[in-house]
Amino acid sequence: RWSVYKNIPPGPRPYPVVGNLGGFLVPACIRRRFGQRTGRPDLHPTEAFAELARLYGDVYSLFIGSQLIVVLNGYEAVRDALSHHPEVFSDRPDIPAISIMTKRKGIVFAPYGPVWRKQRKFCHTTLRNFGLGKLSLEPCIQQGLATVKAELTRLSEERGAAGVDLTPLIGNAVSNVICSMILGQRFHHEDPEFHAMLDLMVRGLEICVNSPAVLINVFPLLYYWPFGVFRELRQVERDMTVFLKKSITKHRQTLDTDNPRDLVDMYLIEMMGRQAAGELDSSFTEDYLFYIVGDLFIAGTDTTTNSVLWILLYMALHPDIQVKVQTEMDEVVGRHRVPSLTDKGSLPFTEATIMEVQRLTVAVPLAIPHMASETTEFRGYTIPKGTVVVPNLWSVHRDPTVWDDADTFNPARFLDDEGQLQRKECFMPFGIGRRVCMGEQLAKMELFLTVTTLLQAFRFELPEGKPPPSLRGRFGLTLAPCPFTVCVSARTLNSESNSQ
Ligand code: HEM
Numbered sequence: 001r002w003s004v005y006k007n008i009p010p011g012p013r014p015y016p017v018v019g020n021l022g023g024f025l026v027p028a029c030i031r032r033r034f035g036q037r038t039g040r041p042d043l044h045p046t047e048a049f050a051e052l053a054r055l056y057g058d059v060y061s062l063f064i065g066s067q068l069i070v071v072l073n074g075y076e077a078v079r080d081a082l083s084h085h086p087e088v089f090s091d092r093p094d095i096p097a098i099s100i101m102t103k104r105k106g107i108v109f110a111p112y113g114p115v116w117r118k119q120r121k122f123c124h125t126t127l128r129n130f131g132l133g134k135l136s137l138e139p140c141i142q143q144g145l146a147t148v149k150a151e152l153t154r155l156s157e158e159r160g161a162a163g164v165d166l167t168p169l170i171g172n173a174v175s176n177v178i179c180s181m182i183l184g185q186r187f188h189h190e191d192p193e194f195h196a197m198l199d200l201m202v203r204g205l206e207i208c209v210n211s212p213a214v215l216i217n218v219f220p221l222l223y224y225w226p227f228g229v230f231r232e233l234r235q236v237e238r239d240m241t242v243f244l245k246k247s248i249t250k251h252r253q254t255l256d257t258d259n260p261r262d263l264v265d266m267y268l269i270e271m272m273g274r275q276a277a278g279e280l281d282s283s284f285t286e287d288y289l290f291y292i293v294g295d296l297f298i299a300g301t302d303t304t305t306n307s308v309l310w311i312l313l314y315m316a317l318h319p320d321i322q323v324k325v326q327t328e329m330d331e332v333v334g335r336h337r338v339p340s341l342t343d344k345g346s347l348p349f350t351e352a353t354i355m356e357v358q359r360l361t362v363a364v365p366l367a368i369p370h371m372a373s374e375t376t377e378f379r380g381y382t383i384p385k386g387t388v389v390v391p392n393l394w395s396v397h398r399d400p401t402v403w404d405d406a407d408t409f410n411p412a413r414f415l416d417d418e419g420q421l422q423r424k425e426c427f428m429p430f431g432i433g434r435r436v437c438m439g440e441q442l443a444k445m446e447l448f449l450t451v452t453t454l455l456q457a458f459r460f461e462l463p464e465g466k467p468p469p470s471l472r473g474r475f476g477l478t479l480a481p482c483p484f485t486v487c488v489s490a491r492t493l494n495s496e497s498n499s500q
Helices: 002-007 028-038 045-056 074-082 096-102 114-129 135-162 167-183 192-209 212-217 220-224 228-253 263-276 286-317 319-332 341-346 348-361 393-397 440-457
Strands: 059-064 067-073 376-378 381-383 388-392 458-461 487-490
Touching (some): 045 059, 045 067, 045 393, 067 074, 074 388, 074 393, 096 192, 096 286, 114 263, 135 458, 135 487, 167 192, 167 263, 167 440, 192 212, 192 228, 212 220, 220 228, 228 263, 263 286, 286 319, 286 440, 286 458, 319 348, 319 440, 319 458, 341 440, 348 440, 440 458
Antiparallel strands (some): 059 067, 376 381, 458 487
16 A cells, blocks of 8 residues: 555655644744744745746645645646546545535535536536526626625725725625525625625634644544634534524525525425425435535635626726726717626726736635546656645736746736737646636636626726735635735726826
8 A cells, every 4th residue: 555655646744643734834823923933934835836846847746744745836847637537536535624614515515426527517507508608697686786896885985095905895795696696696895794794604614724723634633622713613514504404494485496596495306306206315405405505605605706806906006907907898888877797898908907917816826636546657656646736827817838938917828919818728826727716717717707897897907005915925725915005096087197
């Protein structure tokens, strides 16, 4: 059994019991304390991983406890594993802190196999039928954006030169799109139930990836520790369960099979159909639905919200690019109607700008951990069955072998000589291969409509006299911008500064 470990990729020497957990894979709170004492800066895992790639090459090993982890860096290594060896590298590991909560059901953390395939196919098709990729979701997104615009106008007057924190406004609009599609329900942005649910989700994620609760991955019994974050984690899980179960029960009680309202209705209909057909081993159960709803909320909110925030922050930091985007929109859309998805093909610079911010900021920088489902030879090394494989998407987007001046913000890199958008294989903010993001089309729709609608209506500037926020961001499950505020002013038709 141990012979397969003889030829694993190189990497730093692990310590007994904890492996390489010390230093950079520990949560931020401990890293900060450790950093203060040692004078070592608080590195993000992405930065720490990049440092290791310089020492050990594009494919290297780490250990968390006794668990072998192989990190893939750069375009070639990531593409080779996920696109050329999908049968081996599409599984998900059993991570104790996550498995305790997801029971390895749903889609995101479900093992690769027939159950995952059926559930993913059903959800993907259903979301598409409800408007994903079609125009019917557009009014729902635009309705949310109308609220964001009204609130932004009010808040910008109220806050003046101090600027506005965009996070709650964008977060609410994005969460409401998911709520509409899955639960058929929009919440008022000040609804206490909605806020309680959002706070629970954010807190749950924060605890799982950025608190001492990550130690559950090495010592699973810590989950039952009756104090501190461990106790809080169990409470968050209980509260989320109550909210989602209540919502599913309400759907079952009011279900009209001829008029499904949302994904939950469609799932219940599919489930009843399979039961009626006598499909005894069907994975379509109310229990499974519960985990799918949780997955889609978690996968679809933080990611899209942070991507929009990054784009608006970059616009405030690069006023010349902001004006270029607005000029293109003025020419194509004008100021008298809201932008629509049909404008997408006619706004190449705007699209290139969105993509360039996604390239530099990478909302899910380390993707979601994959796992080798069998022992395999990869790039001259042995990757044993059960190895956790981390595709470092951040390193792909900074790979100097595929990007010129990889660290420079330059939307024009996505345009050809005629100024038309050119797709690049090495651009992969949604991952690649069998586990590629299931919400890619929805996310692209949301990003495009949100960014164009807000840039058509407003100019975003950093508050004068305040230092700009660091562009390293905050590393959690997703890479979020550091807290920032922006001054927002309405673009009026005759405004001189807007017609530059
Ligand atoms: C997985 C990125 C929005 C649903 C992923 C992965 C990435 C990603 C990198 C992991 C791929 C891998 O494991 O190799 C993003 C970004 C988004 C976004 C950058 C927004 C800008 C969404 C939305 C939804 C969604 C809106 C759904 C409503 C999922 C699901 C998975 C996933 C279900 C798991 C797929 C599987 O394991 O089969 N996403 N995502 N995502 N995403 Fe997204």
